[in-house]
Amino acid sequence: MQTNSAIQEMLINQDNNLADALKVIDNNAQGICFVTNNAGQLVGVLTDGDIRRALIQGKTIQVGIRDVMQTSFISFSVDSPQAVVQAALTNVVRHIPLVDEQRKPVDYASFSRLHRTPIMQPMLDGNxxxxxxxxxxxxxxxxxxxxxxxxxxxxxxxxxxxxxxxxxxxxxxxxxxxxxxxxxxxxxxxxxxxxxxxxxxxxxxxxxxxxxxxxxxxxxxxxxxxxxxxxxxxxxxxxxxxxxxxxxxxxxxxxxxxxxxxxxxxxxxxxxxxxxxxxxxxxxxxxxxxxxxxxxxxxxxxxxxxxxxxxxxxxxxxxxxxxxxxxxxxxxxxxxxxxxxxxxxxxxxxxxxxERVNDFVTKKREIASTYNAILGELGSFELPPQEEWAYNGFWLYTALLKEGVPVSRDLLIEKMLRNGVETRPAFYPLHLMPPYKDYPTKSTFENSLYISKQGISFPSSVNITSDEIENIKLSLKTIMEIKEIKQ
Ligand SMILES: Cc1ncc(COP(=O)(O)O)c(C=O)c1O
Missing domain, CATH: 3.40.640.10 (Type I PLP-dependent aspartate aminotransferase-like (Major domain))
Known part of the structure; x- marks a missing residue:
């Protein structure tokens, strides 16, 4: 469950417009904000999807939040048992505001706050x-x-x-x-x-x-x-x-x-x-x-x-x-x-x-195919190398964020972490680091500089779950698409 301070970056007053809401959603990287009235009570929720649909229908970014927000939504009392709140979270209802007795939002629950996906973890449940x-x-x-x-x-x-x-x-x-x-x-x-x-x-x-x-x-x-x-x-x-x-x-x-x-x-x-x-x-x-x-x-x-x-x-x-x-x-x-x-x-x-290495490698390759499909659809990534003579064991799935997309690699890493997903930058070029910078070389390193700057590694444990993959997919979509609407 969220700490109380985290709720602040989810809130917006109902008198604001869609442009203001986009700023809040972009900042919190959660794809949603909670709308309050002047008494601070929760009166609606507004997602990046709601805003996109409104724009497609011809509304402008200056339209007031009240015209677009959802007034029918799930919320719980902050005193509700955690298991009850958790059970209500799905891939559709990904964030649930928690309110006090005056209906003021004081906290929220989300899959990513309840669950962290590490970049890698061992699988030790065989012999x-x-x-x-x-x-x-x-x-x-x-x-x-x-x-x-x-x-x-x-x-x-x-x-x-x-x-x-x-x-x-x-x-x-x-x-x-x-x-x-x-x-x-x-x-x-x-x-x-x-x-x-x-x-x-x-x-x-x-x-x-x-x-x-x-x-x-x-x-x-x-x-x-x-x-x-x-x-x-x-x-x-x-x-x-x-x-x-x-x-x-x-x-x-x-x-x-x-x-x-x-x-x-x-x-x-x-x-x-x-x-x-x-x-x-x-x-x-x-x-x-x-x-x-x-x-x-x-x-x-x-x-x-x-x-x-x-x-x-x-x-x-x-x-x-x-x-x-x-x-x-x-x-x-x-x-x-x-x-x-x-x-x-x-x-x-x-x-x-x-004893299980073949299963592990098969699973790693399946994870890589799933990521290839997700990132390929988003269009903002260059997929990992795949030469036809190579069978890649895909130890750590790493792709390149295309240059010119509206979010930088490092900001993407930060925002994914806010969604409970640990990602990593590619290795730094060795020639830039103090212990190695004075060794002789005739290379000028155009490629290593580029791969290092744009490379991002995604969670690649063989025991990653389909819920975790879905969260990664939805988080990426939210982060990339909000930037596109804002542009
Ligand atoms: C390419 C490469 N070489 C060497 C090593 C060193 O292995 P170890 O951490 O087991 O010392 C690692 C990783 O840890 C590596 O990724």
Missing amino acids: ELTYVSDCIKTGWISSQGAYVRRFEKDFAEFCGARYPLAVSNGTVALHLALVALGIGPGDEVLVPDITFAASINAIIYTGATPVLVDIDRKTWTISISEIEKNLGPKTKAIMPVHLYGHPCHMDEIFAIAEKHNLFVVEDCAEAVGSLYKGKHVGREADAATFSFFGNKTITTGEGGMVFFKNEKVYEKALILRDHGMSKTRKYWHEFVGFNYRMTNLQGALGCAQL
């Missing part, structure tokens, strides 16, 4: 509890234990990859991969300008120099022509990132790598379930990494995995993951290693999640 309980009951809670091994084997099988190593998160997966491949000071690694910062951070940890590369306008992933532009004598590796789940141009990347004798370290953190030309991403690169953070397609809470192409590099990484300690001679250290192991508790979660 997760059983397997984690098993770890606790048997005492195998650390990094020794059968679940880690099983998770490595099963996830590698799911992806069709070899030489898997489970690690404590997706960031150290990248670091371990780079170190195992021998990348370090004096080397340059090409990385896209739009990605989560862990990609570039892992390069910096090794002492190598990251070279930021603009993205491709069509796929939002590292641009092939910009890779070529940024190659130099120190280039040692390319780190493609399958942004939001859409695969990169891998054939072209492998061709460049082969020609110039470079490693490919594929950051697949966002691409569980994504296929490149019919095959799961991460199978062919020198190293490919995944993240199982709580917001990822499958999660182990925190966790990651690396696949290697070369057995020797894998063997080295196996030792590096475990303090650099020899596998045959206890407490004998062959390298300065790390403690990057995954725990059996995390492995247990991973095994349970993996």
Whole structure:
């Protein structure tokens, strides 16, 4: 239920006109205002739809509210049981004013105030509890234990990859991969300008120099022509990132790598379930990494995995993951290693999640189709990339707000939140942020600047409900259309 102060932005006096009401509705982003008389009593409600219909019928924006408002509407006493009020909320009656004994509005209820839709939440109602309980009951809670091994084997099988190593998160997966491949000071690694910062951070940890590369306008992933532009004598590796789940141009990347004798370290953190030309991403690169953070397609809470192409590099990484300690001679250290192991508790979660990964990916793709239909109909968005050779696992559904529409991306995010919907801006271009702005590059970043400025991510949990989707649709419609009437 609303706090009392929130009611203020819903109210308008009956002596105002439709232009005034539009301002109130635009400000509250709820698509409705509550009309009061001079005594402050509730006498009507007025929606953006009422105003639009009035304008279509030939009324002007200067017409008084009283000519257009609905005088027959649902309201409840503020003392009504919450369950009763909640039961009256539907997709048609989305806001219910609550009045005191003098019929003055003091509060209101709405679906979005009673219910918040997060950008992402994990689905843990399969065998997760059983397997984690098993770890606790048997005492195998650390990094020794059968679940880690099983998770490595099963996830590698799911992806069709070899030489898997489970690690404590997706960031150290990248670091371990780079170190195992021998990348370090004096080397340059090409990385896209739009990605989560862990990609570039892992390069910096090794002492190598990251070279930021603009993205491709069509796929939002590292641009092939910009890779070529940024190659130099120190280039040692390319780190493609399958942004939001859409695969990169891998054939072209492998061709460049082969020609110039470079490693490919594929950051697949966002691409569980994504296929490149019919095959799961991460199978062919020198190293490919995944993240199982709580917001990822499958999660182990925190966790990651690396696949290697070369057995020797894998063997080295196996030792590096475990303090650099020899596998045959206890407490004998062959390298300065790390403690990057995954725990059996995390492995247990991973095994349970993996049992349902195909359902999760199917659901993510269904959610994406639904969003495509909703945003396509609104016409104010450019839909996410979809190359015909790509099967997008749609980790996080992200679209671009078209330039020139009457609401800015950041205002849209704010207004969606007022409707109980958490959305997110796209990643910032790395080259603009203080820790990364002085690294060398030949890119000028037109595409990354554009995608970052206009990109907006929508709630993409596999357990999102149809009511939540409907609320997102109606909220978007309200916010976009009120701006159009006002223009
Ligand atoms: C592209 C990318 N790389 C790396 C990571 C790092 O993974 P983690 O959070 O598991 O360390 C993430 C996300 O978190 C990511 O989105």
